[in-house]
Amino acid sequence: MNELTLTITTSDPQSFVAVNVFVIPQMQVWAVLLNASEVDRYKELYQQALPILDTASSQQVERFYHFIDSFRGLVGRLLIRKLLSDHGVPLQAMTFGSTPGRKPYITTPNLPEPIGYNITHDNGAVAMAYACGSELYPDPPAHRIGIDVMLLQLPKRITYAEFVESVSDQLTAYERSILGPRESLEQKEALRRFYLIWTLKEAYTKALGLGLGFEFKRIEYDVLQDTVRIDGLSPSGWQFVRFDLQRGGDTYVGVVAQYVGDRADANKACIVEHREPGDWIRIFDASTFMQTATNQLKT
Numbered sequence: 001m002n003e004l005t006l007t008i009t010t011s012d013p014q015s016f017v018a019v020n021v022f023v024i025p026q027m028q029v030w031a032v033l034l035n036a037s038e039v040d041r042y043k044e045l046y047q048q049a050l051p052i053l054d055t056a057s058s059q060q061v062e063r064f065y066h067f068i069d070s071f072r073g074l075v076g077r078l079l080i081r082k083l084l085s086d087h088g089v090p091l092q093a094m095t096f097g098s099t100p101g102r103k104p105y106i107t108t109p110n111l112p113e114p115i116g117y118n119i120t121h122d123n124g125a126v127a128m129a130y131a132c133g134s135e136l137y138p139d140p141p142a143h144r145i146g147i148d149v150m151l152l153q154l155p156k157r158i159t160y161a162e163f164v165e166s167v168s169d170q171l172t173a174y175e176r177s178i179l180g181p182r183e184s185l186e187q188k189e190a191l192r193r194f195y196l197i198w199t200l201k202e203a204y205t206k207a208l209g210l211g212l213g214f215e216f217k218r219i220e221y222d223v224l225q226d227t228v229r230i231d232g233l234s235p236s237g238w239q240f241v242r243f244d245l246q247r248g249g250d251t252y253v254g255v256v257a258q259y260v261g262d263r264a265d266a267n268k269a270c271i272v273e274h275r276e277p278g279d280w281i282r283i284f285d286a287s288t289f290m291q292t293a294t295n296q297l298k299t
Helices: 036-052 055-062 065-085 160-167 173-178 187-208 286-298
Strands: 002-009 015-023 028-033 096-098 104-106 115-122 124-134 144-152 219-222 227-230 238-245 250-259 272-273 281-285
Touching: 002 219, 028 055, 028 065, 028 238, 028 250, 028 286, 036 055, 036 065, 036 096, 036 286, 055 065, 065 104, 065 115, 065 124, 065 286, 104 115, 115 187, 124 144, 124 250, 144 187, 144 272, 173 238, 187 219, 187 238, 281 286
Parallel strands: 028 281, 115 144, 238 272
Antiparallel strands: 002 015, 028 124, 096 104, 115 124, 144 250, 219 227, 227 272, 238 250
């Protein structure tokens, strides 16, 4: 968390008061939205962009059986490369590593400023959260920032009750109580609650770089009060931001989790901020993004 000194003038122009305040870093989100039901329309753009990747990365992208998985994998890799390019890093200098928990991070030497990022995808959305420079808590190499997005959609051939029951061992008793019974909730609201809970759990564990190595039941998200507790306690130093994405009739919910410093009061509730669209988030159409990123990175 950054400390900022504000100078406040008084009625006497010769006097002033300096006040120290703490500013929560401003992370950014880039989201690419695509038509998942007509993914073949992106094949030409895919073939044009694939050579941008190094050999190991292109092999990882092409190993998927379904084209949509390869395409989303390519988009995710282009997101971070475009960001580095925007920071003046040439493609040939971009290098990456991963933690033992398989969380990617940037290993490019001599960056103008450190960058921490995380990428996620679901259905027709690929999103990246990042923070850099003074906005980033200094805990390299991967930094504690994570993102998850999910489409508000019930899986096929399963009821809502069956869906919740299938993951009930990863929910707290309170979370289960606010997710049902189904008859008492509109389906969209029921799914919104479920996916907000799940995306927050995913974002937090991805920020830690642990993934499935952290028991989801240890995390409790009260979506009615927008508060989070980990192991029964308010997680000191953590910032959670939730947001929505819309493409046609599809609605996605997303959560970013970021460790911003240990100065927060552990006795106060950790509030999940609902952030409306603004300059903190950029939303791209998939075709436009692919064309722009390809042209930029090939030059």
